[in-house]
Amino acid sequence: xxxxxxxxxxxxxxxxxxxxxxxxxxxxxxxxxxxxxxxxxxxxxxxxxxxxxxxxxxxxxxxxxxxxxxxxxxxxxxxxxxxxxxxxxxxxxxxxxxxxxxxxxxxxxxxxxxxxxxxxxxxxxxxxxxxxxxxxxxxxxxxxxxxxxxxxxxxxxx
Numbered sequence: 001x002x003x004x005x006x007x008x009x010x011x012x013x014x015x016x017x018x019x020x021x022x023x024x025x026x027x028x029x030x031x032x033x034x035x036x037x038x039x040x041x042x043x044x045x046x047x048x049x050x051x052x053x054x055x056x057x058x059x060x061x062x063x064x065x066x067x068x069x070x071x072x073x074x075x076x077x078x079x080x081x082x083x084x085x086x087x088x089x090x091x092x093x094x095x096x097x098x099x100x101x102x103x104x105x106x107x108x109x110x111x112x113x114x115x116x117x118x119x120x121x122x123x124x125x126x127x128x129x130x131x132x133x134x135x136x137x138x139x140x141x142x143x144x145x146x147x148x149x150x151x152x153x154x155x156x157x158x
Contacts, residue, residue, distance in 0.1 A: 031061035038064045045069035088118035095121045102126035105135075 016032055017023045023034035040051035050072050053065035070081045073089050080091035097108035107129050110122035127138045130146050137148035 030064055033062035035062045035064045038066070040067045043067035043069075048072060085121075087121050090119035092119045092121045095124065097124045100124040100126065105129060 015034060017029035017034050018032065023029050026037060027034045028037045038053050040053065043051045045051050046069065048071060049069040051067050052070050054068040055065050056063045070084070071078055071091055074080045074086035074091045075089065080086050083094055084091045085094045095110050097110065100108040102108050103126065105128060106126040108124050108126055111125040112122045113120050125138075127141070128135055128148055131137045131143035131148045132146065133143075137143050140151055141148045142151045
């Protein structure tokens with residue numbers, strides 16, 4: 001249209017998608033269908049809660065996540081939503097090694113971090129299951145009888 005008013009012209013947009021057939025801007029490919037990109041923008045939550053995108057279990061795809069509210073902080077009286085744990089007074093995704101694939105000869109473990117600002121959940125890390133002079137352990141561990149173990153610390157006894 002060169003001169004307004006311009007009539008609306010119907011256009012086609014893809015309803016299905018794949019890596020070879022993407023969706024239009026503002027949409028995402030979910031379960032092979034183009035859907036409006038889920039967002040928390042403009043979704044109000046009560047004080048002390050924040051918005052998150054909750055995955056749904058549905059019968060007929062597409063099944064985009066929906067905005068929901070969850071507590072920001074937690075305690076024994078104010079628990080977190082399922083799949084989260086209370087760590088340092090904050091609800092965080094429960095750390096797990098379930099989706100971590102380590103190279104052969106290594107295993108996943110949850111490594112505690114030294115951090116400045118909580119929450120500080122442990123992170124999944126791969127480490128050697130056995131060790132030798134040719135295959136050392138990760139920092140903070142020593143090789144004892146062929147296995148990586150946490151380095152012992154000694155404190156002065158008064």
